[in-house]
Amino acid sequence: MLTRKELYNMIGWRTKRHLVVIESDDWGSIRMPSHEVYEEFLRRGIRVDNDPYCRYDALATKDDLTNLFEVLQSVTNKNGNHPVITANCVVANPVFDKIMESNFTEYFFEPFTATLDKSDAHQGAFEVWKQGMNTGVFHPQLHGREHLSVKKWLNILQEGHPSTRTAFELGTWGLTALVDPTIDRYYMSAFDSSKDKDIADYNGIIDDAAQMFESIFGYRSKSFIATTYEWSHKIEPALIRNGVEYIQCAISQKIPRENKEPKYVYRGFQGTRTRNGLIRLFRNCFFEPSTKPGYDFVSDCLNRIDIAFRNGKAANICAHRLNFIGSIDKSNTDRTLPEFKRLLQEIIKRWSDVEFVTSDQLGDIIKESGQYLWKIK
Secondary structure, three states, X not given: OOOHHHHHHHOOOOOOOOEEXXXXXXXXXXXXXXXXXXXXXXXXXXXXXXXXXXXXXXXXXXXXXXXXXXXXXXXXXXXXXXXXXXXXXXXXXXXXXXXXXOOOOOOOEEEHHHHHHHOHHHOOHHHHHHHHHHOOOEEEEEEEOOOOOHXXXXXXXXXXXXXXXXXXXXXXXXXXXXXXXXXXXXXXXXXXXXXXXXXXXXXXXXXXXXXXXXXXXXXXXXXXXXXXXXXXXXXXXXXXXXXXXEEEEOOEEEEEEOOEEEEEEEOOOOOOEOOOOOEEXXXXXXXXXXXXXXXXXXXXXXXXXXXXXXXXXXXXXXXOHHHHOOOOOHHHHHHHHHHHHHHXXXXXXXXXXXXXXXXXXXXXXXXXXXXXXXXXX
């Protein structure tokens, strides 16, 4: 009997090439500001140790980036090319003091590069970003303006929710119900509404994000990944007018609905198009060891790559930023980076003709093949 993994890989665009993409979300976003802030949460009884994203994830330091790039540059395919991370980046973070001055009624943001400059621990980090880009192992693409539902977050702050206010005081927002069960309104999804008035706001946010991305990196992002995989087709025209052609996605899309729970639709097949013509880039492999210590993500990912290749699909590996961050807890990367290196070495060993490409390069390959004509609305 065919497994679900195999069925998902049977549908959509096909290729005989052994293409590997590594997509990594959340770069640029604040999560846990520092180890000291992490300890302060615990002292106040807020169990940030219960959520791996709160426990490990943070803005990357120079050391985080250098250690990751060393792993990537230690592996080469037969053509002498290194693996490359498609670093999906949110380009802005909240300006907490200005928001506080408005009594939580107005939202202010700054480029993530300004956030880095404010932090002693992150001095020079963006220079290392650029080094990774120049050596071809780190390729930013667009993840949004901020990893946050701005309106929902401000409303919760105005209501005075205790742990959300504490997080704000400590310079962050990324708490979940795993940390505090009283958090019953999730505010990490930037595009979590389908109401026309919210779509108008989202269009402006997308315009801001695309313009800031180009200003920071010097090029337009051809691909996009929605935070928490949630978006309405109504935002796609704004993405398209800002140069986006490809949408990174999971097999399931979470679609917001007015006054209802989001609807999950399974339609993220590789190379199919959305109703507005964006080409889907389907994530069919996963390397997330920070989220589940003890699980053998290397073997699981290799198995998924094998399924993808046997079904004529690119292997699109999802590996969030938290797997490469050691500044909050060094034991995280002491464990994950050797596993990541082992995964990359094993890919080279098993598939000697492997090609490492970025998300937008994969999109270009699909587009140029002419096999993406099938729309799934």
